[in-house]
Amino acid sequence: MRTIIIDDERLARNELKRLLEEFPRINIIGEAANADEAIPMIEEMEPDLLFLDIQMPGKDGFELLEALEDRVPDVIFTTAYDEYALKAFEFNALDYIMKPIDTARLAEAIQRVEEEKKEAQSDDKSEPKEGELGVHDQVFVKDGEKCWFVRLGKVRLFESMGNYVRLHFDDQKPMILKSLNSLEERLDSKIYFRANRKHIINLNWIDKIEPWFSGGLLVTLKPGEIGPGGEKIEISRRQAIKFKDLMSL
Structure with missing residues (x-):
């Protein structure tokens, strides 16, 4: 999965990259320190997944997602604050991980993303239905x-x-x-x-x-x-x- 990490703390980005080395399906294609850096990167690279901090200088993580004009990737929020959890899921976040990030918790979040991908692929492969009933029937x-x-x-x-x-x-x-x-x-x-x-x-x-x-x-x-x-x-x-x-x- 093509992945971008967005966090204003360089040490936090480096630590997350180190943890993600254990997950070969995660391909980190970029990182950004704020929304202004991240938005053009997302629109150009079209990643499958974002690891997204919430509190950042300028636009926060929610405002970043609202600013995306096209397809919004899957999102795992990474934050030191638990009070944003409900709002995170209003944005259809696949998971919400508290810092400092635990490897087992990270594995659980990635598994959830993979399950969502498999289900979406299964839906895409479904055959057209015969004898389908529509509004005029x-x-x-x-x-x-x-x-x-x-x-x-x-x-x-x-x-x-x-x-x-x-x-x-x-x-x-x-x-x-x-x-x-x-x-x-x-x-x-x-x-x-x-x-x-x-x-x-x-x-x-x-x-x-x-x-x-x-x-x-x-x-x-x-x-x-x-x-x-x-x-x-x-x-x-x-x-x-x-x-x-x-x-x-």
């Missing part, structure tokens, strides 16, 4: 004595209920005997997004997006054409990364 739903013939675009939310899935459309919430995983395989992934283990949301029905705990997001769905709507659904931290990639230009 009509589906027949039967719940007890009630039946509906509903256009999928009207379904704003799919909610797992054990062996069943509850569909939210208009003011109706029928359940079908199907797992959320099997349903996800049939739905158009450009429109229907797996927010967490219990919910799939229709991206066209998102009304508001807010930062949430541990780097996740909280989305509020639009009111239904008939009925209340307005459900609030948490997008997990891992899915929030995919969500931001999907929604970016």
Whole structure:
């Protein structure tokens, strides 16, 4: 992994480089003492990973990330202060390591990065789905004595209920005997997004997006054409990364 170290303390950079010698997959391609040095370096070299200090002269680590115009690399924050942990994960940091850095803790953080990379590569290799259902497809739903013939675009939310899935459309919430995983395989992934283990949301029905705990997001769905709507659904931290990639230009 092509890596840049950003820290205003030269001794801290040298110590981290020494520790990283034990990890052959980490290829250090540059180092910077502040955001002004780091930003053009990141945009030119396009690293996979940053080890980023938070408190630095000029822009801090968070302001550095906000200043990046293009793809933001994976980030491991390295800092002597623990009060920034929540904010760090709002920026989708993969880890937050306290100084002085312990080798075992560093190994854990790098393993997390490698797992994220493997999952991303697996997603990239997935084959297009046959028989995919999109917003214009009509589906027949039967719940007890009630039946509906509903256009999928009207379904704003799919909610797992054990062996069943509850569909939210208009003011109706029928359940079908199907797992959320099997349903996800049939739905158009450009429109229907797996927010967490219990919910799939229709991206066209998102009304508001807010930062949430541990780097996740909280989305509020639009009111239904008939009925209340307005459900609030948490997008997990891992899915929030995919969500931001999907929604970016």
